[in-house]
Amino acid sequence: MNVAPLPTLPRRLSLRAVDVSAGVCACVATAAVATVVGRLVPVAGSALPAVVIGVVIALVRRPAARLEPGIRFSSTFLLQVAVVLLGAQLSLPIILQVGAESLPVMLGTLAVCLTGAWLVGRALRIEPRLRTLVGVGTGICGASAIAAVSPVIGAASAEVAYAISTIFLFNVLAIVLFPLLGHALQLDPHTFGLLAGTAVNDTSSVVATAGVFGAAALGFAVVVKLVRTLMIIPISIGLSVIEARRSAGGIRMTPRRVLGLVPWFLVGFVMVALLNSTGVIPLDLRAGLVQVSQFLIATALAGIGLSTDLPALRRAGWRPLVLGAILWVLVTATSLAIIAATGGLGR
Template sequence: MALILGVAVASLGWIPKNINTAAVAKKLLAYSIIGLGFGIQLDQAIEASKSGIGIVVTSIFATLILGTLLTKWMGLDKKTGYLISSGTAICGGSAIAAVAPAIDAKDHQTSIALATVFVLNSVALFLFPVIGHLLEMSQHQFGVWAAIAIHDTSSVVGAAGAYGDEALITATTLKLARALWIIPVAFISALLFRQKGNKVAVPMFILFYCLAIGVAHLLPQFQQAYELIFYASKRALVLCLFLIGCGISAKRLKEAGPKPLILGVSLWLAISSGSLLYLMT
């Protein structure tokens, strides 16, 4: 909703020219991601990853490789395609927000990737429970499938919660394990997209994100404070999405054409059907 509202405001020309919304969004995104680190339960993520690490790693790198190949084949902008692939492979908007500065993506590239992922995310929230019931999937199967194939954590929790309590627990813990892959993927992305002769730009907020996870794990007595920070970070992320939306208008989306959405749908179908086939056999 925030992203769409930002696009609407930008399309109406209501953004003051003296306000650099992109610069504000970039800084706020970094702080939001650091704050979200306080909500990652390290022990739960590690425990969940023991049983699902194979399918998590395979799905992440298979999606990134397929996305790279499709981006080249379709003639889509390289960075836009990579951001869409990253969002599909790991955890939607959070992954895009983390990878974008690592590859020095432009504002419109980030905006188009976010818009693509969030459209599919909204569809998955309602579609997945229906498919799960039609296929008579177990609570555990659906929880794993939701954690692998749905982009953002919020929609994973929503879809799994609608399916059942066991599905919710499985999906949440495995999704946390998947979210941890933001860290290595951001560093790998920085290496892949670095300019010749330049050093790799290490996104400092990723290091602070790791530090936040470590602090929350080592000092559990401050759990209430962590929950408050985590909640505030999620609210800040909503504001970020509005500011990012302000950087893109309906005209710019039209100029981007249908290719970003086609790429997003193709990758989503691949990871959804592939993981579903694995779980049902």
């Protein structure tokens, strides 16, 4: 067995730390300003100001290339760590209960979204792979689903970029519009968490949207979103079978690849919640972990804002954006309809 890389691990980690430090510092500084804004204007929270400040900075002057590794690190890994820490405010029985309660809404919205992507995408004359990517990105979990599905269907890098750019736009809009919708409909935190967890795309956007609405909605929304993320597995397997029959352009699913589709932070979230269920996490430590998580969320969203790429959105053209908008409205309307049908709006 070749263990040559092990002696170089400390050096590689230190080089990686140096590589991301500047970008992380930029995101942390933006998050600190957003936190101050959130304390001055509590209704805004820290998540929304973080992404808005980041977007404004990116529009005025795109961050230098040396900041990009740290910005990507902040918007991905630090967000995943934040999600893991959020498990400290939940217990395993609650997670199982939420998963069972949200399953009808998740399955209903996913079915409507994928059907809509096929029908509307064909009507708009969007290439099949691109409409599939926009469909799974909207119906499951944004960029994560797009990244998981793209090799399965043999999508080109340009198609992946177009799909992610389209989803990104509606992620940002969701952070602003969904809390307003929730308050207009007078939704309680439980119901809004279910809506946000099933109708908002990326995990980061779900966390930010629920956080803006209220801290009480955050934990519930994250659980719903993480359960929804698991839909990547059956969808990827199904697309793999279809692609294998149609052409040799995709890849075949293996047990190892199926296991690799389970996000590590989902496992970490469940493990922390399991520890919390046993009572081994003291109350003071639990409160501290939640506060750290909230700051990491602001840091991650600052990174997402700073990585805004308007030229990529322009290159995507109007058709994917129209498809994304229609699917977004369909998923939101379906989620609200199923919640109402099951008595959720009357809580």
